[in-house]
Amino acid sequence: MGFMSSPNPEPRLTSAKIVVAGGFGVGKTTLVGAVSEIPPVNTEAWMTQTSKTVDPLSEDTGKVTTTVAMDFGRVTLADDLVLYLFGTPGQARFWPMWDDLCRGASGAVVLVDTHRLDASFAAVNYFENDSDVPFIVAVNLFDGEQTHDLADVREALQLSPHIPLVTCDARTRGAAVETLTTSLNHTMRQTANGHDVPAVR
Amino acid sequence: MTVNPWVRPYVLTGGRTRTRHPLFVHTLVSVPQYDPGYAAQLPPEARRLYERANTAVQSVAELSAHCGVSLGVTRVLLGDMAARDRMVVNPGGYESPYDPRLLKRVIDGLYELA
Numbered sequence: 001m002g003f004m005s006s007p008n009p010e011p012r013l014t015s016a017k018i019v020v021a022g023g024f025g026v027g028k029t030t031l032v033g034a035v036s037e038i039p040p041v042n043t044e045a046w047m048t049q050t051s052k053t054v055d056p057l058s059e060d061t062g063k064v065t066t067t068v069a070m071d072f073g074r075v076t077l078a079d080d081l082v083l084y085l086f087g088t089p090g091q092a093r094f095w096p097m098w099d100d101l102c103r104g105a106s107g108a109v110v111l112v113d114t115h116r117l118d119a120s121f122a123a124v125n126y127f128e129n130d131s132d133v134p135f136i137v138a139v140n141l142f143d144g145e146q147t148h149d150l151a152d153v154r155e156a157l158q159l160s161p162h163i164p165l166v167t168c169d170a171r172t173r174g175a176a177v178e179t180l181t182t183s184l185n186h187t188m189r190q191t192a193n194g195h196d197v198p199a200v201r
Numbered sequence: 202m203t204v205n206p207w208v209r210p211y212v213l214t215g216g217r218t219r220t221r222h223p224l225f226v227h228t229l230v231s232v233p234q235y236d237p238g239y240a241a242q243l244p245p246e247a248r249r250l251y252e253r254a255n256t257a258v259q260s261v262a263e264l265s266a267h268c269g270v271s272l273g274v275t276r277v278l279l280g281d282m283a284a285r286d287r288m289v290v291n292p293g294g295y296e297s298p299y300d301p302r303l304l305k306r307v308i309d310g311l312y313e314l315a
Contacts, residue, residue, distance in 0.1 A: 077310025
């Protein structure tokens with residue numbers, strides 16, 4: 001198609017993606033917000049729009065009845081490189097969306113709150129059994145203090161020895177960056193070893 | 202150009218929910234050559250996506266969220282526009298999200314932020 005052959009004036013951008021998973025209220029949005037250059041975009045808007053067309057009443061009240069607590073943020077790392085961070089919806093009924101979000105991801109971080117470890121069981125199970133995306137687990141230190149020994153957390157989560165387990169204050173950019181880079185370094189090791197080399201599903 | 206290039210998305214795609222271009226939530230798209238005449242005949246959802254994509258290279262998820270068009274419909278509409286060369290799906294510079302060169306660049310970029 002010669003008439004469309006004029007070069008795209010935009011520089012060739014590459015995007016990468018890291019998924020931030022975990023139960024409801026473990027700090028996924030906080031972590032995304034700590035590094036994102038835009039306020040985390042909440043995808044409840046998607047559901048709002050959908051419900052508006054289905055249910056005319058919601059347009060009058062502006063009330064959103066279905067909430068999918070999924071956020072994403074964006075970080076421009078270079079002229080030609082953008083990183084997107086996607087927080088998974090916490091609720092189990094949105095698992096098909098997890099598959100969708102994880103496709104093409106370079107890594108995943110499962111956030112856990114030691115006061116409610118069970119809130120993140122589903123996320124750990126998902127990445128151990130249902131996804132090829134290499135993942136790490138990060139204990140979110142809400143109050144900046146570590147209240148549980150990491151060995152105990154590993155034991156409680158029955159985490160495989162090769163899965164990195166770190167602590168993170170999701171509110172601070174430095175800690176969030178450290179967690180994300182730990183995730184990507186883990187991906188690099190996993191995929192360099194020759195096992196877990198997944199095709200992009 | 203056909204007389205009426207637009208019908209409802211899932212009719213248009215024959216019920217397909219996949220496109221020949223892989224459109225992940227983070228896939229970047231852009232408008233190669235903005236055509237106001239083309240924009241004017243688009244239905245509202247597609248037009249919002251087309252107009253917004255023309256402002257800057259951005260991801261499928263951003264377009265969906267900012268245009269208030271659900272992710273599934275956004276994908277179909279963008280895929281269709283791409284098939285008509287109205288939208289460019291950015292292939293990115295790396296074949297795999299696990300490409301060590303990509304991972305290293307992201308890691309280095311993140312450390313510069315910290």
